[in-house]
Amino acid sequence: MQVVLSPDAEILDPLVASLREGSEKAFRQLFGIYDNRLLRYASKICLTVEDAEEVVQDTFISLWNLRQEIKGADITGWLIRVCRNKAINSLRKGIMKIDFSGIPEIQTNLLSPQEQLYYAELDRLLQELIQALPSERRKIFLLSREDNLTHREIAELLDISEGTVKKQVSLALRDLRGKLVPYLEMLTLVMLSHIK
Template sequence: MTEINPSDVCKESVFQEIFRKNAQDLHDFLYYKFGSENYPGDLVQEAFIKLWNNCSKVPPQKARSFLFTVARNQMLNELDKKKTVLKYQKQLSIDRDLETPQFKLEEREYMERLQRSIEELSEEQRVAFLLNRIEGKKHQEIADILGISRKAVEKRIYTALSKLRGKLEKL
């Protein structure tokens, strides 16, 4: 976006471009924060509708941080809020057929334990950790998304990793 006209976000083409650039990231963030049961897709839509309704006040280069600020502030009604659930997909590995039944059993137990452990992490630790390990976001990027310092991001990721390791060791 080369133009810096403050009302540009109100242009449909500019708005669509912002949507395409940010929707997936925003969705990932909301998914790791609230889990699949709390409709992260709807929360993404809400954030973009808010951007649209404020399009004249938000310059295009500020749109991304506006969207994440809105997403961060989305407080779910405690009564409606469902437990954060993250689903995992079956790993597709070529070697799987050669594995022994016992290995498979251990593998499944490991995954289930990992799922529970991730779900038990605090919201803050989980979001930072998964954005880093799964989405490959750099520490600084995560700091921007969460509106916190880079140091804090590093700490959250490390703490999350330590917790997971601690829980998995007991296997």
Template sequence: MGVNETKLISDYGLAESIKNSNQGVFELVFNYYYSGLVIYADQIIKDTAISEDIVQSVFMKLWETRESIEIRSFRSYFIQCVKNRCIDHLRNQQVKHRFDNRIPDANHLVMEEDLWTKNELAELIQNAVDDLAPRCREIFWMSRYENLKVAEIAEKLNISKRTVETQISKALKILRVKLVDYISVLILYFFY
């Protein structure tokens, strides 16, 4: 039996062990090939961290598909897988680079104030406020738009502070429900 035949038999035996979920054999194969494959990938990618990620992803894929693998030579299998992943990575980088060049940098965009935020959002809020019961709307308006304190509203309308607090709380709950789809935009609008 020649050296190549022995190698094929041992690779076949290792592949069968991995196929049968033998983690010890998988770790043995990983430890034997990992560093050489990272060096190989790094010659193509020129970034060690990405090369390590690529090699790890090849081993993860091997483990995930272990039950259906047919490997005659681990060396050939790994070289081909790593090469393909490197090519995929480089293609993705080229596509990303092309699109990055087409999309203007946000720091260089000249925009007037965000019209959608100013107009559309204000209209949504106003419609929701308009739908409140008259007394609730009046109290909410005085609180949020006239910036009156609870005590000032109570005195002005000749009602208790507790009634004012209850009406403001009720208005906020109703608005939260009506504007639930816009909460993230509202947070940005009011807090940034």
């Protein structure tokens, strides 16, 4: 049975074969073919153009690092899958960095009643999760996020090392992210529906 290849197969197969052998020239040519396509794709998912550009760059780094696993006809699908996964990860990280503290006073009037309920539930859940953190971690996290103290200021205040502060904030964020992931997609949709 003969497989029908895409029109690009005549160009892609030799490039991918050269790439698998470590050809930087083939890599640059593939970059030229896919760079703009992937950037447009990632831009639809990422919060900023800069994030999309970073996603595309990371996608091509993965292509180079995993070049021996790529097959000619599969490269388009492989690049899109990798780009999509990296863009979704970027979006999740970006959402976790957004300061939502001003939203109740400024933006909730733009939300539908159902979205307002969802946001209130998310805020309630976040407060519960913060309260469930181990007491020292919670104290450090709140000093960092609510009081806006630097790691150094927290370390001096609590008479602990800056490294301990950094580690506790990191662990708190990891715990919160892990428990909030199921809600992130819905929150993303709510936020994106209000961007004009």
